Amino acid sequence: MSVDLRDLDSDQLQAATAPRGPVAILAGAGTGKTRTITYRIAHLIDQGFASPGRVLAVTFTNRAAGEMRHRLGLMGIGGVQARTFHAAALRQLRYFWPQVAGDLPWRLIDNKFSLVGRAARSLGIATDTENIRDLLGEIEWAKATLIAPDGYAERAQNRKTPEPPDKVAEVYRRYEELKTTPEGIGLDFDDLLLHTAGALENSSAIAEEFREQYRTFVVDEYQDVTPLQQRVLDAWLGERDDLTVVGDANQTIYSFTGATPDYLLNFSRKYPHATVVKLQRDYRSTPQVTNLANEVIGKATGRVAGTRLKLQGMRPAGPDPEFDSYEDEPSEARAVAGRIRSLLDKGVPAHEIAVLYRINAQSATFEQALADAGIVYQVRGGEEFFQRAEIRQAISQLVRVAQIDGLAGGERLTKVVAAALAPLGLTDTEPEGAQARERWQSLKALAELSEELVVATPDLDLNGLLRKLQERAAAKHPPTMEGVTLASLHAAKGLEWDAVFLVGLTDGMLPITHAIKAGQEQIEEERRLFYVGVTRAREYLYHSYAKARQEGGRANRKRSRFLDGIVADPDAVTTSRRPRTQRCRVCGKPLETPTAKVLGRCEDCPSDAGEGVFEALRQWRLATATENQVPAYIVFTDATLMALAEAMPESLEEMLSVSGIGPVKVQNFGEEVLEVLEQFR
Template identity: 30%
Template structure:
C-alpha cells in the first residue's frame, strides 16, 4: 500500500504519530483513540517508506488475541505473513522463540514447558491447607516472577507492599521455594522462566545479545503501561542503546498491578531513553460526551490533568440506579437491558454487556437474564443451571425425560429449572438418531449452548476481562462501597488502580451506560460508590414503570424457525466435522428466518449464490415446513 494512502481518514494527532521521525517515541493513547490502527499503520508506513526492514521489525503485544489482531491488520495493509514479514508476538512467545534458537545453536536440549502448573503447585504445597487453592498460589508465584522476587525475599517484600494473601507470607514463600525446586528437579520451565532465561543469556553473552539486537532493529510495543519489571528487562535487553522504538500505552488503563505490572515503567520511559518524543492521542471516537464525562470525572481522582475529548455528538445521559439488595439489582440489570433493547437496533443483546468487579457477582446476574428471556453469552454457567441440567440427565429414556418436563413445569418454582424444561421439550421434538435420554439431552445442550455462548447474547464479565473491548450498551453493576473500589485495596497504589479499573469499565460503552449498585449485599451495608459522587447530570433514578419486553420470535410449533435452522446447522457441522460458521453465519440464519425465502434465487440474495446452492434444498425445505405448520395452526 502507498505510504500516503495509509494516512487517509486520520486526524492530525494520529497522522503525527504515524509519520513521526524514526527516533524513540512514547505515544499516550487513551481509550477509544484508535491506538491499534495507529500502531499498525505506523509499522506499515515505515515499511512503505523504506525506513524499516520488515524482517527486522519486532512488535510486542500482551495477549495472543492482540497479536493475532495485529497480524490480521498488517496483512490487510499489505504487510505479508511470510518468512520475510514482521515478528509479532507476546513477551512469552518471543522469549520462547529466542530461547529455542539459542539452545539449538549451542546444541543443548530444550527443557519441557509445564502444561499443568496447578498440579505442580499443589504438589509443592503438599499437606498445606492451601494445596487445594492452586489458583491463588499461582497468582502469588506469577506476581513474584513478574517483580523478579526470589522465594527468599517474597515474604518481606509482600509484607512491605501490603500484599493480601489467604495464608501467611512466610508460608507462601515456603511453597514458592518448593515449586521452584520441583521445576529444577524435573528440568521444566514455566512461561516466566522463558523470559528470565533469555534476559540472563543476553546479559552474560555479549555476542548473543548483539545478534538478537541486529535481528530486531525496529521495536514496537503495545499496551506498554502493563509491562512488569521482568518484561521490561527483556525489552531493554533487546533494545540495547538504540532509539528506534515506538511505545504505545495509556497510564489510565494500567490495571494489572496485582499481577506484577508497574505503570511507572511506562511513565519513566522518557527519562530512561534519551531524546524520547512524547505524543498523545486525546480524541475518543468510542464514547458519547456523557459517557466520557462520567468516566473522566472518576479518572480525575488520580489524574486531575487527564485530557480526552469525545468526538461523537451528545446523546443519552448516563443512567444511575440504586437497589435494595443484590437480587433486586439483578432484576434492575434486566430492566436496563430491555430499556436499551426497546430503543431499536438489530441485535441489542449482542451489542450489550454487563460488567462486574468480581466473578462472584456473575452467577446471580446470569440467572436473572436467563429467567427474563435474555440471551446470555458466558463461559460460566450458573450452579443452578448446571444442577437443573444434571437433574434432567438422570432420565434413562424418552418417557422419563417427558415426565421430568411435566414435573418441572407444574411443580418447580425455579425459573431456571422451568427454562431447562423448555429446552428438553425442544430437544424431544427434534429427530434424533439413536437413543433419547438424559445423557443425549445433556450432550445436545452442551453443544447448542456452547455455540450460543460463542456467538450470541449479552456478555457478563469482569472489569478486567472487558479491557480492550467495547459494546453499544454497558451496565456496570455493583458500583458500590466494597466493590468499587474493592475492599482488598489497602495501599494508595492499590486504591489508585481501582479507580483506573473503574475508568476502564465505564469507557467500554459507546452509546448507553447504566450504573447500578446495592444498598446492602449479603447482609452488609453497601451503598453507591464514592467514586461516582462527582459525576455531573446523570439520570439518577429507579425504573418507575414496567418496561415492555420485546416479544420472542413467533413459534411455528413450540420451536422457532430460527431454532430449527440452528439445529439443522449443528447436525450438519458435526457430520462434516467443520465449524458451524463454515455452513452459514448467524446473521444470515436470522435473516432467513425473517425473510422466509421460497426459491434458491431468493436464498442467494441473503447468503450468496454458492452457499445457496450448497444449503438450498435443506434450508428451503425447513422454511416451507415451518410455514405449512404455521398456516395449519392459524386455521385451527
C-alpha cells in the same frame, strides 16, 4: 507500496510519521491506538526506515497480535513479527537453547497448578483449589517483579498473602526445585522470559545474532509491562533506541500481577530526545460517556494522575449516563434485565450489550434475572469457546469429514459444515431448554464463523478451514455469539459495546474491601478499573447498586465512593432534603426493616390477608421453584407473597404497585399469581 495516511487525524498522523527512534504514544480509550501503531509500522517500512522481517511488535494477548498481523496484511505488509512477550521469548529460546545449555533437555510447563500443590502439600499447607491458586499467583507476582525465593518474605511484608510470607517463600522454593527432574529442566512461562534475557545479557554472540535480526520494536499496552518484561525488552534493545511504546497510565489495572506504569511515565526521562504524542480524540464513545470518564479519572490522585489524558468524544451526542439504586440485588438484577429487554426491543443487538461487575461471583444473580426474562447471555471468562465440549466434538467431526472430502470449498463447504454439525444439535430453529439452547448457540456460532472464513477466502477448502479454526483457537479469538455479555471489569479490558451496565457499585465491592484496607494506592487502581468500565460503552451507560444482598436483608450498603462529586446520592440525608419516612398503614409508626417496608406495616401488626391466601401462594411458589430448579426466594420472598395476599391485585397493572414486584416478575408469573388469588375473591 505507498501508505495512505489520509485516514489518520492530526495526532495519529504525528505519531505514525514520527522520526525513527524512541516514540511514546499516550493513547486514551477509543482513540485508535491499534490503527496508529499499525500505520506507524507501515510508514517506517514504506519509507525504508525498517524492513518487515526486522520488526518485532509485542502485544499482551494473542488476539491483539493476530489483529495487528491482520491489519498489516490488509495493507499488503507481511513478515512483521507480532507476538506476545511469552510467544516471542519461546521462539527465541528454542532457537538459542543449544548455545545456552548444550544438550540439556527442557520442557515447557503449561500446568503449574499441580506442582504448586505438591510443594504446598509437602509443607502441610492447605491444598484446596482457592489456596493453591493464590499461592501460584504470589509466585507469578514474585517472578514478574524479579524476586527470588530468598527475597520474597521481605518484599511481601505489606502484601495480602494466602499464607505467612515465609511459608509462601518456602512453597516458591520447593516449586522451583520440583521443576527439575532426571529427564531435564522444566520451564514455566516466566522462565521463558528470564532465560531469554539471561541469554542475551550473558552471551555477546547470541545478543549480536538477535540484534542483527531485529532492529525495530513496538510495545503495546506499555502501562502493563512488568519488571521482568522490561528486562527482556532492554536485553532486546541493547544500546539501541528504535522503540515505539503505546499505553495509557489511566488504564493501569494489573498491578497485582507485577505490572507498573513507571516505565511509561519515565519514558521521556530515559530517552530525553523521545517524541511523545497524545491521542485524546475518542471515536468509540459519545461526548456524554467521555465527559463522565473524564470526571471519574479527574478525581484520581497520585503519580499516575499527573499524566492523565482528557478524552474528546467524537461521536454524535447520545443519552446521558444513568444512575440507579435498588433495595436489594435481585431487584437490581430484575431492573437491569428489564432495561436490557427495552434495548433489545429498540433494536440494539444482544451481543452489543454487556453487564460488568467487579468479581465473577456477582454474575449469578444477573444470570438468573436474564434467564427469567428469556434473554440469551454468555459469561465471558468462563470456559473458552474452543475448549467447550460441543465445539471440540464438532471440530473432531469436521476432521473425520475432511478425511473423506477435505477439498470441499466455496458454497459447498458451508453446506458440508452444516451437514456435519446437524447430528450434534445444529437445527434450523433454536431448541427449548437452557442446556440444549446453549449447545445450539455454540454450534451455530461455529457454523457462522466457518461461513465468514469462506467468504473472506473464497478458495478455502475444508482442510484449510480446519487450519484457520486452529489458528483462531491458538489466538483465543472466538466468534461473536448472539447474547448479552456478562463479564468482570478486568475481563472487559480491550472490549467495547453499544450499551454497558456497571452493576454492584458499592463500597467494599468497588473499591473492593482488600483495596480499601491496603491504602490509597490500591484504591486509586480501583478507580482506574471503574474508568475502564465507563470507557467500554459507546452510547448507553447505566450504573447501579443495591443496598442489601437479598430481599428482606439489611440495607446497610453504601454506594461507591467513586460516584461522590459526580452524581447526587438519593439516599443521603441532608438538612435540605431528607428521604420520606415510610410509615405503618396500621399503627402509623415508622417502618424500620426491609420486610416491614415490603409489607407496608409493622411485622407485628395484624395482617388483613384473607384466610388461606398466603398458604396457597406459598404452595404455588414451591411448585414453580421446583419446576424451574431455583430457590424459592428467587420466585418471590415470603414478604412479597404476604404483600400480594394483603393487596389482592386484580390485574397485572395492579401487581406492579406491590413492593418487590417489577415488570419481569409480572411477565413471568403474573397470570399464574392472579389465578391463585382468584380462588379467594
